[in-house]
Amino acid sequence: MHEFDLIIKNGTLVDPEKRRITVGHLGISGGKIAAITREDIRGRHEIDAGLAIVCPGFIDIHAHVDGYLYAAQCMVRQGVTTSVGGNCGFGPLDLQSFFDGLERDGFPLNQAMLIGHSFTLREKAGAVDPYAPATPEQVDCMLSLLEEAFDQGAIGLSFGLEYAPGTSFDEVLALSQVAARYGKLIAVHTRTDSWPGLGALKEAVRITEFTGAPVQVSHLVYQVGMGMMIQALEILDRAVRDGLDVAADSGMYHAFATFIGSPVYDEGCLEKWGCDYGDLFVATGKYAGQRCTREIYQELRANYKNDVVVAFACREAEVYQALLPGYVMVSTDGAVGSPQPGTGHPQDSGTYPRFFQKMVREQGSLSLVEAVRRCTLLPAERLGLLNKGRLKIGADADIVIFNLDRITDRADYPGIGRPDAPPEGINYVLVNGEVVVENGRLLEHAKPGRPVRAVRRYWRWQ
Ligand SMILES: [Zn+2]
Incomplete structure (x- = not known):
């Protein structure tokens, strides 16, 4: 036999x-x-x-594992078998040696990579001021770096516009046209969040309107989960209904994690979100596990820019609302800042279990087969992965x-x-x-x- x-x-x-x-x-x-x-x-x-x-194993279309072993181990324990990195505009530039390293050392899960614009390409091209547009020469430099990244196996391009708010729309379009030429996915962490985030969402839709490239709006609830999810979904529903190649991903938590030194945490953010310093939890570094005070916030902003802080800025109900439309897939946004054991954000370990627990078992708002589709086939199709996300021979x-x-x-x-x-x-x-x-x-x-x-x-x- x-x-x-x-x-x-x-x-x-x-x-x-x-x-x-x-x-x-x-x-x-x-x-x-x-x-x-x-x-x-x-x-x-x-x-x-x-x-x-x-x-099928879960395909996490938005994460920051980017080769970090401990994060990958946390991911695989929650069912992730393929992770997409290089999101939010950052990650490795030299994908050739990145992939070679993974092949040489082995890794718990399969790893696909986007090439990041807002930190990675910009930095290499010398556009180091996030509040200023890149010069035409810098844009040209980024265009050739982008072609190179696609040659090295990048599965798409990622923007972290909120991290480089000086980026002009011309700069966005120039890069997007190259991605469009090869049909590559463009992941967009939109330019801003909350109410102004609705305009930023329209900007993301315009990228596909103007270039045809498939656009993936990243971690939707973290951008527009502060009370304007209905309006945000109206924008996306209309775009999808009109036949534009737009989709989104979203997580299972109502507090996001990012670097305290980034423009996300610029003066005025607390007012925008309707939050206090105490709504900010330090996730990594010397104050890990503590809530912010004005003093801690200022000290971290000045001296520990790469520490990760979690902001309780979103509404829990909008976490679930964001995941109802059929074009929204589950993502973790996990492993930001390569957290050490015992630190980080629960999304690093709990996103997919929480999705099935909350939305299928407890709320019954999605059927089991539809929930599985959102974690497997839907991201596989988005990424053009024909042998993943499917339960079939071969x-x-x-x-x-x-x-x-x-x-x-x-x-x-x-x-x-x-x-x-x-x-x-x-x-x-x-x-x-x-x-x-x-x-x-x-x-x-x-x-x-x-x-x-x-x-x-x-x-x-x-
Ligand atoms: Zn992001």
Whole structure:
């Protein structure tokens, strides 16, 4: 009898492509799904799912793992098998050596990379003042760096316009036209948040209107979850209805994490959000776990610009509202500032468990198969990953096995709980057919993840 490398028996199989839930066994060989059947198959290794959910691994279209091992381990424990880095305009520039390094050292999950504009390309081109537009020469320099990044396997381009608010729309368009030429995704952390964030959202829509490039609005709730989500979704609904190539991703928490020295935390931010210093939690560095005071805020702004601070600026109800439309996928925005064990933001460890816990089990606002689609097929399609996010023969064997009645986020904000507390109810995670999480435990030596190098080819109408 044929023996597979590994089989998963008695799974409740969730196929987001056919929108079907059924019961069966999976056979895996050579890192791919090789059989989906109810025949009594055999494997060198066997997992009995005991009717737990078996679905494609989660594809996190917006994170900042960017090669950092501990963050990747937290991610894989919450079911992420492919992470997209280089978001919000920052991340490595030399993707060739970045990917080579991952291949050489191994990594727990698959890693795709965007190339960041607002820090990475701008800095290399000498446009170091975030409040000033780049000169024409600097823009030209960025254009050739961008072509190079696409040659090295970048899956798209990311803007962090809120971090470089001096960026002119001409600068945005010049870069976007290059991305459009190759049909590459453009991830946009919009220029500002709250009420002015609605105008910034329209600017993001205009990028695809003017260039045709697919636009992905990043961490929607963190940009427009301060009381204007309905208006924001109206803007996006209309764009999608009009046939524009726009989608969005959003997380499961109502407090975002970013660098205290960035323009996000410029004077006036608290008034804009309707917050006090005490609504800011320090997530990394010497004050990790403490709430801000005016003094701590000023000291960090002056001397510890790269410390990460969490701002309780959004409304919890808008977290869920943001994830209702069918074009919004789940993302973590996790691993900002490469947090050490015990520090960071709960999104680093709890986003996907929390999504299934809250929106499927507790609220019933999304069906299981639709929720799985938002974490798997939808981002795979957005990224052009044809062998991921699908439960079918020949697809990469990136698999999550979890119990819907037990899946629970245990992570909490620094100072309240552990931001990196592992979730409950995720039994197994497989990456390229290899077990990385077994009975809820991370296998630290397991590094079957691969770089996801995209190819550069001209966009064609299909
Ligand atoms: Zn961002």
